[in-house]
Amino acid sequence: MKSHRFLLAVVLIALSTVAFAQSDAQKSFDKLKTLAGSWEGRVTTLPPQADIEGKLTQATLRVTSMGNAIMHEMTGAGRPDDPITMLYLDGDRLLLTHYCDAGNRPRMVGKMSPDGKTVEFDFLDVAGGTQYGHMDHAVFTAIDENHHTEDWTYMQPGDKPVHAHIDLQRTK
Secondary structure (H helix, E strand, O other), X not given: OHHHHHHHHHHHHHHHHHHHOOOHHHHHHHHHHOOOEEEEEEEEEEOOOOOOOOOEEEEEEEEEHHHOEEEEEEEEOOOOOOOEEEEEEEOOEEEEEEEOOOOOEEEEEEEEOOOOOEEEEEEEXXXXXXXXXXXXXXXXXXXXXXXXXXXXXXXXXXXXXXXXXXXXXXXX
């Protein structure tokens, strides 16, 4: 009888540990929340894009909706666009929806690297037209509390990728 009680206790502890363990998506989302704030950095592109290469870019990340979403906003010197990206949990997935100045809304699924410093988003689908191209990939890498990088890959018409790397420093 004692062995049954012991076994039951072990099983209950194991089940409660599983029930309270954070999913990988939740861990990734929590990591991205640490980037909340205002950031500034220069863009490098490959192949080089004259209209943004070396330009100063501002990014703002804000935790919103009572902690259920992160809003990412980016502006660049001399550019009229102001793309908004929303990051959120959908069940056991971390999703990103990018409201692009190309007039579409690509969605991507995020996954954290084994070292816990990088969250990488892979293309899932897109709503809206793609005649002007669409965002295809995004990577957020936390360096320290005041420094992170963002890598964005945009697919131009004809599936020609343009990669933008932004080395960002916290401004507040």
